[in-house]
Amino acid sequence: MDSCSDAHYRELLAAYELGMLDDVRLRDLELHLLECDVCFAEAERFREAARLLRKSPRIREMVSDTYRESGPQQPATSSRSVRRLVTTWLAAAAALLILVLRPWHIEIHPSDFASAAETRVAVKPFWNSTGQANQDLTGRVIASLLSADLSRVSGLQVVSTQRVHDVGANLARESREWTHNDIVASYARLTDANWVITGDILSVDSGLVLTFELSDAASQSVVAAETITAQRGEDMFAVVDRMTAQIGRHFRKSSVIPDRSVADVTTHSFEAYRNYVAGLDNYYKLYWSEALEYFNRAVELDSTFAMAYYYLVRLGQRDVYDAMVRYADNVSSPEQHRIRSLILVREGNRSAAIEELRILLEKYPDDKEILHQIASNFYAVEQLDSAEVYWNESLRLDSYYKTALNHLAYLYARTDRYDQAIVAINRYIDIAPNEANPYDTRAEIYSWYGRLDDAAASYRQALAIKPDFYSSLAYLGYMSLFAGDYVTADSCFDVLTTLDSDVLRPAGRLYQSYSPLHRGQYALALRGIDSAVVANKAELAIDRLRPLDMVYIYVQRAYALHEAGAFDSAVASLELAAQYCGKRSIVCYRQMMVQYLADGGHMDRAAVVLEQLRADLGDKAEQSPAYWYAAGCLALARGNHQQAVDDLETSWSLAADFKVSYMLGRAYLTAGRLSRAVRQWERTARIYDSPRASMASWSAKTHYFLGRVYEESRWYDRAAEQYEQFLEIFRGADDGISEVDDARARLDRIRRRS
């Protein structure tokens, strides 16, 4: 019998069959299987068995049972006491959480989220008994430091400060008198802790004096209470280290107490830490600008404070990224996972980032923020089922978690679960009726489903709450544009041009071209765009404009010129745009250059630009929607319809955006692929987003092309309706637009027919 010369591939086959190969090895193996008859025969031999191993629920169940029988191998239960084991199983039974991940039908049991430790401690913020209101925050600072320090003691699991914060916020909603026992019982119940640490700050200014009590949640009795007075030369960090040592020794004589001070893994500046905790408070409340302010103050006080940098980066302040990386060693081990996950996201390695976060989750299984981050990473790589599971899990921990509700609403809308999307977002609105963001989200979801009036109303609600919520203002403009309400659209865009923001002002000028373009008034649009170019240049000269905004305005000018039939001028405008493209922008609108050159009859030049684009993109060309869009447009202009369909389908598969949808619809139509053309044009007509607003004349012409495909399908009523809509929008259009003449002729024919 023949044999394969490379045994390496044979070794990979089992992992391949189970779906356990990474992309690179998978591709490598499949290429080998394509060429090697021996290995392919071996794969074929086991094909059905492998399919069963992957998919049979009975096999999964049997494997799970087998593994469960081998109990000693399960690290999660092996080290627990019998009492804790029983408690865990009872908790698990009560939670009844079995989440099913599609499409792999993965079951996640509670223990996968929360491998409960034998000793789980919650540290409640210390009570301020100094009589000084300015020391309220100090209580949270001490609790936070103590939590950070205790989390380094071996054998202890510490409830995350984020979870403690949520529990405190929920308990504060209950207006009642709290006894010490009530507090211990409530914190223990809500955090699944079996020990609760409470404390009081008695004095700060005249020497730090505080007390702490360690309470057993089961008996609600205080098992240890101490008064700690700072010795001469001892700061807050040293006092916390002392508390940590005492508490650690109480649990186990063998507990390993960290030899480094908590200051070494946080900051040596108490003021910096105070600001950090205040930043966290605001961060948890989603008050981003306030949080930014506190975190920035923290790093001003201690320029080596890695975790403050971490939150600044998370809040979008990218200029401190290098500082975060530089000081990443100055944090505790769990926090290092947080930082590493962020670095991995930045490097584009989402799966590794998820792994870091899952390790962190083992340490803090009830930290909804970690669950949210894992979900966000799954969402970013289109693993929507997994993202949904993690966001739902975070909501199980905190049913008021607005961030998760917001994301879930988008996720449901994307996966065609409109009703669930609206339920989720309305729940967010119930929780935060005075915030603008949930109304903005709801409006966007309405727009995805073509409910333009509802979308506009919801954007208005967002703006009523927060008039400077400018994304809502811009989108209200788009919705008004699509609905033909140009007065409202223009007024929204005009407001943007008056703002003191160097980003929004040029955006407003750009948007001012949308209304005339939507109505086919290209000359008017071009006059406005030329004025915007002049204004932009003036601001660029005094450093009040990003070069990127010059790119945008020249690209918009090119689009308007192309629509007006001035193809060469359109190309010249794109060349001007290219002067402002940064080095990082490889494509720099060259897909439009290829399209406009081809439409102007310069096929050879278009081919040269396309080839250069391919060369510049290198390996990335195959996965570049821009490249395939350009190739498809060139093929279409050359009359190579099948090639155009193939290339534009590839582009569409890589990035489902309005412009690609529009051109793919045209390619289907010219290739005579009628059923696909109908479907594609119906899709195009349902896209209501900002790219459609920017290509406003195409937005209107979508009705014309939809009319064409309906007419060819002999759906004359529908066709007439679309032609009428198009002609109504283009009522005041420039002369000589071929689609207008054609739509009129076609409509006449249909009317005569009936």
Next chain:
Amino acid sequence: MTINTLHRAAQNGDSNAEGALFALLSARFRYFAEHKIESRDDAEEIVQEALKTILDKYRDIEFTTSFAAWAYKVLDNKILAYFRRSTVQRERMKGSTDADETPVMTVEETALERQLLECLRKLHAANRRHARVLNLHYLGFTVEEICRRVDVTRNNLYSLLHRARARLADCLETGDMS
């Protein structure tokens, strides 16, 4: 003959070679597509689309690398397009007929499944590590995480799976575990 040899012969007008080439591609592509796509009908459609693209183009392309790599890329792109189509937001058509939920597995236990269950029991009685790896995989842990938990390198994990597969295949053929 290898796939690239068949391709060259087909490109030179050998119709027998062309038939053999597409028979080979069909079998391989079907295997790859069914590995990645739940629905066999969808997988078949993707395979047919890919084969059609190759048939339309292969005679006219001057291959600077290998035909096999190009053909594989065609299939890969079709599968990628399929997944994008299935998930991207534009597929929100109300009442769309595309959104078919394919059952994971037929309800009835087949003879092969019974046999496989029996062989797995025998294997896992002797090799609990394989049971653990499989269980972690079913629970959704990544390979990195599984390696970390089981404390093996990635290559060792692949070897472990390979050996287990060989024993399972043997058991399925002979009914006994060597």
